[in-house]
Amino acid sequence: MAIVRSQSNVREGRQTAQRNTAGKNRAVGVRGASRTGNKAGGAAxxxxxxxxxxLSVLSIAALGFYGVGHWVLGQLDRPVTSVKINGEFSRVSQKVVAESVYDSMADSFMRLDLKEIQFRLEEKPWIDHVRVARRWPDQLEVTVIEHKPIARWGESDALNHRGEVIRLSNQETDKQLLKGLPQLSGEEGMEQEMMAQYQTLxxxxxxxxxxxxxxxxSAAKSWTITLSDGVVVRIGRDDMIAKMGRFLTVYKSQLQTRWAELSSVDLRYYNGVAVQWREPASA
Incomplete structure (x- = not known):
């Protein structure tokens, strides 16, 4: 038996099928959007x-570092229990040094002002240089270096190896110290130049x-040397090293054998030296 459908029925069937397909598609689309949203929310x-x-780990670490730092500061921030003083004390009193250190000390190991302690000590006579250092956990170490006088300066003072003036007192011990030292004499302000020339010559x-x-x-910048045996060497103002080289050449070739007869040597010449002999003992 043949089934005959009208065109209207066919159209209605097609429309119904299309509506059903669209509904399914919308349903699928809604379900797909819901799953994507759940995944995004879970990832966030x-x-x-x-x-x-x-953040929790960092917070715990920060608390740990703070605790360790607080403990370390607590260990360091304690009173100084001992002071060690080093040095060769021939002109400086170790007791005076200790008293100065104690007067400058703070009540805490970490609050010690090392520069202040050093400055106060280096102001004292005969002290050339001071080193101050902390020693863990609660000790202070002070090393004192005294001035070493190299030469007399003028009539009552001395110079160290850098040409710095050491002011001496009128005490007998300081006067005894000057004995035996070479004497340098010059204008004020020439101390370092005098010491440098002395060391070279x-x-x-x-x-x-x-x-x-x-x-x-002299004030005219003319240099004169007196040797330990009394011989005077007049150098003059210019070319001091060259003149001394010429003098030593003449000394080795001609003057050495008659040195005991010599009174003075004059180097104030362009290409030679002049000598003066001692007068005979009978004269």
Whole structure:
């Protein structure tokens, strides 16, 4: 038996099928959107939890560091229990040094003002340099270096190896110290230049068995040496090292054998030296 459908029925069937398909598609689309939203929400939640975990670890670490730091500061911030003072005390009293250190000390190991302690000590006579250091956990170490006088300066003071003036007192011990030291004489402000020239000249002469007893520089910048045996060497103002080299050449070739007869040597010439002999003992 044949089934005959009208065109209207066919159209209605097609429309019904299309509506059913569209409904299914909408239903599928809604369900797909719901799953995507759930996944995004879950990922964000995991990320938040992960950051919270990181922050918790950092907070715990910060508290731990704070606790350790507080403990360390507590260990350091304690009173100084001992002071060690080093040095060769020939002109400086160790007792005076200790008293100065104690007067400058704070009540805490970490609050010690090392620069202040050093400054106050280096102001004292005969102290050249001071080193101050903390020693764990509660000790202070002070090392004192005294001035070493190299030469007399003028009539009552001395110079160290840098040409710095050491002011001496009128005590007998200081006067005894000056005995035997070479004497340097010059204008005020020439101390360092005088010491530098003394060290250079004394080294040159010492290689030939001669020592400087006195070194003087006049206001006109003319230099004169008096040797330990009394011989006077007049250098003049210019070319001091060159003149001394010429003098030593003449000394080795001509003057050494008659040195005991010599009174003075004059180097104030362009290309030679002049000598003066001692007068005979009978005269």
């Amino acid at each position: 939640g995991k990320k938040i939890l992960r950051w919270l975990g990181v 004394n080294k040159m002469l010492a290689e030939h068995g001669m020592l400087v007893k006195q070194l003087a520089c």
